Amino acid sequence: MVETFNSSAPIYLQLVERINRQILRGELKPGDKLPSVRDMGIQSGVNPNTVSRTYRELEGMKIVETRRGQGTFVTENHEILQNMREQLKQEEISHFVASMKAMGYSGHEIMNGLKTFLTHAEGSESE
Template identity: 55%
Template sequence: MVEPFSNAQPIYVQLVQRICRQIVSREVQPGDKLPSVRNLAVQFGVNPNTIQRVNMELERMGVVESRRGQGIYVTEDTSRLTLLRAQLKEEQITRFTNEMRELGYTGEEIVAGVQAFVNAQR
């Protein structure tokens, strides 16, 4: 089942984020071919033009490479993928920290809470 889209962001941005997460989590490996525009459009229930825009954005970011006549492939540039991983981590930490601060937690309380959570997961 496909995760529903939020009204907070354009659909193409949400799809870019989903694909980046799949790449960072290694669901999609470096060098893997992405499904065709038509297949992705059907999979996500969106217009093929939306998928074209997603592919253009991913290529602009250096996350994928277009190979004429062959399709779209995840880059094998490990430095680019390492940078993407660091960017996603930073975004998640920023979002979480901002929400916790809005709830009134101090930096020390946030760190202690995260540390306790991580230790409990071991």
């Protein structure tokens, strides 16, 4: 099935985020070739022009490099990937904290809740 995109953000940015996550999870490794614009379009059910825009955006972020006549590749510059990893972490945390605060939780409560949650989650993972 065509993958679903949420309605709140531009499709090309959602695709950027998706590729970044694939890199973080190691599904795409440094130096890996991304699918061609058309193949990526078919896989995700997205207009090839939108995929081009996604690749241009990733290029601007230096996360991918386009080699003429060869395709688009994930950068092998680990510093950039490390920065991206850090940045996504910060974004995710600030979203989480903002919505917790909006519900009236204090920083202290958030910290404790998170600690307890992680202890349980890691406990059940190691079982």
